[in-house]
Amino acid sequence: MTADPRLRAARAADLPALLALEARFPGDRLSARQFRHHLANPRARLRVAVGEGGLLGYHLLLLRRGSAWARLYSIAVDPAARGRGLGRRLLADAEARARAAGCTGLRLEVRQDNAAAVALYEASGYHREATLPVYYEDGAPGWRYARSLGSGMTKGLRRLNAGAC
Numbered sequence: 001m002t003a004d005p006r007l008r009a010a011r012a013a014d015l016p017a018l019l020a021l022e023a024r025f026p027g028d029r030l031s032a033r034q035f036r037h038h039l040a041n042p043r044a045r046l047r048v049a050v051g052e053g054g055l056l057g058y059h060l061l062l063l064r065r066g067s068a069w070a071r072l073y074s075i076a077v078d079p080a081a082r083g084r085g086l087g088r089r090l091l092a093d094a095e096a097r098a099r100a101a102g103c104t105g106l107r108l109e110v111r112q113d114n115a116a117a118v119a120l121y122e123a124s125g126y127h128r129e130a131t132l133p134v135y136y137e138d139g140a141p142g143w144r145y146a147r148s149l150g151s152g153m154t155k156g157l158r159r160l161n162a163g164a165c
C-alpha cells in the first residue's frame with residue numbers, strides 16, 4: 001500500500017518540480033519568477049503535496065493586508081494523481097492556513113469551463129459570488145467563488161491578528 005502524500009511548505013528546491021507540473025496545464029501558468037516571489041513573500045502560503053513519486057500538487061494562498069479574506073491564487077494536482085482526494089486535501093489545507101492567519105473567508109477565481117475545479121469548490125461549500133467576463137489570458141470567462149471560514153475567534157484575537165490577514 002502506498003502512503004498518502006504529505007503536505008508541507010514549499011522550498012526553493014521544489015521549483016523545478018513546480019514548473020514541471022505547471023508545464024502540464026494549458027495557459028495561465030505560474031512562471032519561475034512568480035514562484036520565487038511567492039516563496040519569499042511572507043503573505044503567501046505556497047504548500048506542496050509530496051508522495052513517493054515526488055511532487056504531486058500544490059496550492060498558493062495569498063493573505064492581503066487589511067482584508068479578512070484570503071485568496072486561493074492557484075491549486076493543482078498532477079494528472080496522474082487526480083481523483084483520489086488530493087485536490088480536496090489541498091483545498092482544506094489552504095483553508096486551515098487562512099484560518100491560522102486569522103482570515104474569516106476565502107475567495108478564488110475559476111474558469112467557467114473547468115468542470116472538475118467548479119465541482120470541487122461547490123462540493124466544498126463555496127458559493128458563486130460574481131461572473132468575470134473575459135477574465136483569462138485567452139479571453140475565457142471566469143467565476144468568483146467564496147466561502148466563509150467561520151474563524152471561531154474572539155473579536156480581541158481577531159484584532160491581534162489583523163496585521164496578518
Ligand SMILES: CC(C)(COP(=O)(O)OP(=O)(O)OC[C@H]1O[C@@H](n2cnc3c(N)ncnc32)[C@H](O)[C@@H]1OP(=O)(O)O)[C@@H](O)C(=O)NCCC(=O)NCCS
Binds near residue numbers: 025078
Ligand atoms: C481541480 C483539481 C485540483 C482537482 O484535484 P483532484 O485531486 O482530482 O480532486 P479530488 O480527487 O480531491 O476530488 C474532490 C472533488 O472534486 C470534484 N472533482 C474532481 N475531479 C472531478 C472531475 N474530473 N469531474 C467532476 N468533478 C470532479 C468532485 O466533487 C470530487 O469529489 P468526489 O470524488 O467525492 O466526487 C485537479 O483537477 C487539477 O489539478 N486541475 C488542473 C488545475 C486546475 O484546474 N486548478 C484549479 C484552478 S481554479
